[in-house]
Amino acid sequence: MTEMLILAVVVLGATFALALLGMLRQGTPTDRILIAQLLGSNGVGLLLLLALLQEQLALLDVALVLAILSVVVVIAFTRRGKEQADA
Amino acid sequence: MKAGALLYLDLIMVILMLVLAIGALHARSLRHAVILFIVFGLVVALAWARLRAPDIALAEAAIGSGLAGALLLAALRDRRPGDDATRRAPVWQSVAVGGLVTALVVLLAWAFLEVQGGRANEPLANIVQATLHESGVSNPVTAVLLNFRAYDTLLELTVLLAALLGVMSLGPQRSPMRAAEPMAAGLIGWLIPLLILAGGYLLWVGAHAPGGAFQAGALLAAAAVLAHLGGRREFQLPGHTRLRLLAVAGCAVFTLVGVSTLLGSGVLLQLPSDWAGGLILLIELFATASIATALFLVYLGGHPPSWNSREVHPDA
Numbered sequence: 057m058t059e060m061l062i063l064a065v066v067v068l069g070a071t072f073a074l075a076l077l078g079m080l081r082q083g084t085p086t087d088r089i090l091i092a093q094l095l096g097s098n099g100v101g102l103l104l105l106l107a108l109l110q111e112q113l114a115l116l117d118v119a120l121v122l123a124i125l126s127v128v129v130v131i132a133f134t135r136r137g138k139e140q141a142d143a
Numbered sequence: 144m145k146a147g148a149l150l151y152l153d154l155i156m157v158i159l160m161l162v163l164a165i166g167a168l169h170a171r172s173l174r175h176a177v178i179l180f181i182v183f184g185l186v187v188a189l190a191w192a193r194l195r196a197p198d199i200a201l202a203e204a205a206i207g208s209g210l211a212g213a214l215l216l217a218a219l220r221d222r223r224p225g226d227d228a229t230r231r232a233p234v235w236q237s238v239a240v241g242g243l244v245t246a247l248v249v250l251l252a253w254a255f256l257e258v259q260g261g262r263a264n265e266p267l268a269n270i271v272q273a274t275l276h277e278s279g280v281s282n283p284v285t286a287v288l289l290n291f292r293a294y295d296t297l298l299e300l301t302v303l304l305a306a307l308l309g310v311m312s313l314g315p316q317r318s319p320m321r322a323a324e325p326m327a328a329g330l331i332g333w334l335i336p337l338l339i340l341a342g343g344y345l346l347w348v349g350a351h352a353p354g355g356a357f358q359a360g361a362l363l364a365a366a367a368v369l370a371h372l373g374g375r376r377e378f379q380l381p382g383h384t385r386l387r388l389l390a391v392a393g394c395a396v397f398t399l400v401g402v403s404t405l406l407g408s409g410v411l412l413q414l415p416s417d418w419a420g421g422l423i424l425l426i427e428l429f430a431t432a433s434i435a436t437a438l439f440l441v442y443l444g445g446h447p448p449s450w451n452s453r454e455v456h457p458d459a
Contacts, residue, residue: 062148063148065149066151069152069156076163079178079179079182085174085175088175088178099185099186102189106192106193109149112192113352114198114353117348118201120341121205124334124338124341125205125209125210127330127334128209129208129209131369131373133216135323135327
């Protein structure tokens with residue numbers, strides 16, 4: 057069981073790094089914010105696995121906060137002000 | 144096997160943090176820099192989780208990555224064409240800032256070594272654990288923040304209030320958003336109650352597990368930010384008197400508790416252990432309201448119409 061969890065952690069860590077490489081390469085701001093969202097979900101997964109592996113259930117709360125707030129960031133990114141509405 | 148594999152994760156995290164920090168500093172546009180900084184906050188939160196410090200991971204996730212991200216994106220929206228052009232600072236400025244940062248790092252390293260060297264005395268964590276039962280809460284971090292070192296937290300709230308007053312004097316707030324499209328509006332309608340619920344949960348759970356006023360305040364502020372982003376007119380800030388009361392409530396209640404203990408036992412903020420749990424919850428409740436108010440008003444980037452009574456009623 058623990059081996060499976062560790063394997064999942066390593067795979068998630070690797071996808072984290074790969075997604076970040078994609079972000080650092082050329083891309084539109086929209087690509088980047090989408091990758092940031094992917095990284096956010098990835099981070100939630102890592103936190104959930106770490107909560108089990110390190111036996112720290114408080115990390116579940118961290119995952120909860122991260123999951124809710126990463127949506128706030130993407131809404132903040134996509135909304136435009138009044139004056140830019142027709143731009 | 145377990146420690147070794149997790150070491151790879153740590154290694155990836157360390158490299159990612161450095162790459163992200165350098166990337167955010169040297170990004171070609173401010174927008175890219177902001178996105179990299181948001182991801183940097185996420186990786187830092189993960190690093191704190193790996194260091195077994197869930198309290199700091201929670202604060203980093205709530206404030207560093209979440210709310211600061213929304214704040215920076217709002218600031219980004221204010222920029223005018225040409226702001227992206229990078230201006231190089233004069234050499235003396237770079238040298239001065241570099242020198243100050245180096246001095247600060249040396250000071251911190253010295254303080255760290257001093258504390259480590261002082262282990263001949265009892266480590267602080269042991270003292271906290273030994274006296275935890277007198278604090279009124281079972282989470283050692285909350286016990287330190289709101290009981291053993293309550294004075295520091297009171298000063299932090301005061302700093303936040305000073306920052307708020309600074310932003311309020313800058314000018315009127317950012318213009319309100321137009322109403323969101325149906326998809327975004329639906330999402331926002333779901334998220335606001337969730338954020339308020341999670342904020343209340345973090346405030347309550349802070350007594351025995353990581354959580355507390357700052358994280359709860361950040362989540363409540365995020366709910367208000369969402370209402371603003373979605374152009375929801377039904378969410379209005381309270382009038383000027385109540386808004387000001389909300390902004391100072393945390394500092395005021397904290398100071399009142401401090402003064403009462405000064406009168407009762409002769410020591411400022413020496414919470415009596417029978418009442419400590421209730422008093423901590425009382426302080427945290429008002430601190431949460433003030434922190435949420437401060438963070439949201441700072442997000443607005445200036446004073447809302449309801450801040451100044453003269454602007455609401457020009458004839459009064």
